[in-house]
Amino acid sequence: MKVLAILYEGGKAAQEEPRLLGTVENKLGLKEYLEKAGHELIVSASKEGADSDFQKHLPDAEILITTPFHPGYLTADLFEKAKNLKLCVTAGVGSDHIDLDAAVKHDVQVRPMSIGVLEVSGSNVVSVAEHVIMTILLLVRNFVPAHEMIERGDWQVSDIARAAFDLEGKVVGTIGCGRIGYRVLQRLAPFDCKELLYYDYAPLPAEAASKINARCVQDLKEFVSQCDVVTVNCPLHKDTKGLVDAELLKHFKKGAWLINTARGAICDKDAVAAALKSGQLSGYGGDVWNVQPAPKDHVLRTAKNPLGAGNAMVPHYSGTTLDAQKRYADGVKSIIDNYMSGKQQEAQNIIVGGKIGYATKAYGQRK
Numbered sequence: 001m002k003v004l005a006i007l008y009e010g011g012k013a014a015q016e017e018p019r020l021l022g023t024v025e026n027k028l029g030l031k032e033y034l035e036k037a038g039h040e041l042i043v044s045a046s047k048e049g050a051d052s053d054f055q056k057h058l059p060d061a062e063i064l065i066t067t068p069f070h071p072g073y074l075t076a077d078l079f080e081k082a083k084n085l086k087l088c089v090t091a092g093v094g095s096d097h098i099d100l101d102a103a104v105k106h107d108v109q110v111r112p113m114s115i116g117v118l119e120v121s122g123s124n125v126v127s128v129a130e131h132v133i134m135t136i137l138l139l140v141r142n143f144v145p146a147h148e149m150i151e152r153g154d155w156q157v158s159d160i161a162r163a164a165f166d167l168e169g170k171v172v173g174t175i176g177c178g179r180i181g182y183r184v185l186q187r188l189a190p191f192d193c194k195e196l197l198y199y200d201y202a203p204l205p206a207e208a209a210s211k212i213n214a215r216c217v218q219d220l221k222e223f224v225s226q227c228d229v230v231t232v233n234c235p236l237h238k239d240t241k242g243l244v245d246a247e248l249l250k251h252f253k254k255g256a257w258l259i260n261t262a263r264g265a266i267c268d269k270d271a272v273a274a275a276l277k278s279g280q281l282s283g284y285g286g287d288v289w290n291v292q293p294a295p296k297d298h299v300l301r302t303a304k305n306p307l308g309a310g311n312a313m314v315p316h317y318s319g320t321t322l323d324a325q326k327r328y329a330d331g332v333k334s335i336i337d338n339y340m341s342g343k344q345q346e347a348q349n350i351i352v353g354g355k356i357g358y359a360t361k362a363y364g365q366r367k
């Protein structure tokens, strides 16, 4: 059996730090395990174009492992070429880089054997929730320009304080209140925010909502108009692509902060940059980009508010802390183990599979 893994290049860091498991160098800790069982493991970061290792090895791979941190895009066209593919495993959470509708089509209609798309649900949700809390604080307290001022050798407190606020008393809302969104709100509870809101077609169980005192707002425009801080925590699918666009941004409170650690393409990058420039947004932060790696001249690398601040963007790493890598590497191994031994997969990890099509309601409401 051939197993193909498209991971990110870890370079010197991965040679020095074996806990960087999700890298080409450290191979999710799978090399010995798979080779001992007589399987072939191909690991590469080369993922774009017909000459990439991804496209070269895809036709005879039985298992494909990809990661949201360096997405190998499995398009509908590539599904046609992946004649031997049975199992797609996402090392992490978020399988939008796989054309899930194409996976469903191949699963149900085309192949005699089913193709499953599985991810390691829950593996990095705490890692992301912590990053969201950090980014909210960085933006609301105007931290980044304050630190840059110190490095420059300057000292002008008023230039920073004029745009620094407390989180206490603010209204914070999450678009998507699943594993990450809920954990973000949970972690905000001790900050004594004025209100915690969420927008999601799947309502929280009453007990979970009352535990953190969260209120659901069902209309998105109304929701954003009530929030000082909006954090995006829903998957990318056809209904969330470009969800935060120029039109929706008009309905935000003037000077709100927007944090996106879900997927870059959920927010229209040019609309966000324009909203920052005009001051409609005071800040934008997160770690996800509409294309990864983000090109050097990507507008969100340098977009700023009228005070030359308000940018807390970083590369995609919130869900790939060393703790998270251990959890998702273990999870990938266990999914492959189940596949090889014919054991039932954990229901929470199945996105598409087993002749049932979509096994989760998180990737859109299909009526």
Ligand code: NAD
Pocket (backbone or CB within 6 Å): 092, 093, 094, 095, 122, 124, 125, 128, 175, 176, 177, 178, 179, 180, 181, 199, 200, 201, 202, 233, 234, 235, 236, 239, 240, 261, 262, 263, 287, 288, 316, 317, 318, 319, 320, 361, 362, 363, 364
């Ligand atoms: P989850 O499945 O537990 O929760 C997703 C929630 O979003 C669900 O409650 C779902 O109903 C809701 N949702 C779906 N479509 C929606 C829509 N149109 N409007 C409002 N809500 C909608 O997933 P999770 O574990 O919380 O992860 C959420 C997303 O975060 C992932 O799909 C992934 O894209 C992203 N993520 C990013 C990183 C990172 O490193 N930056 C790591 C993990 C996950």
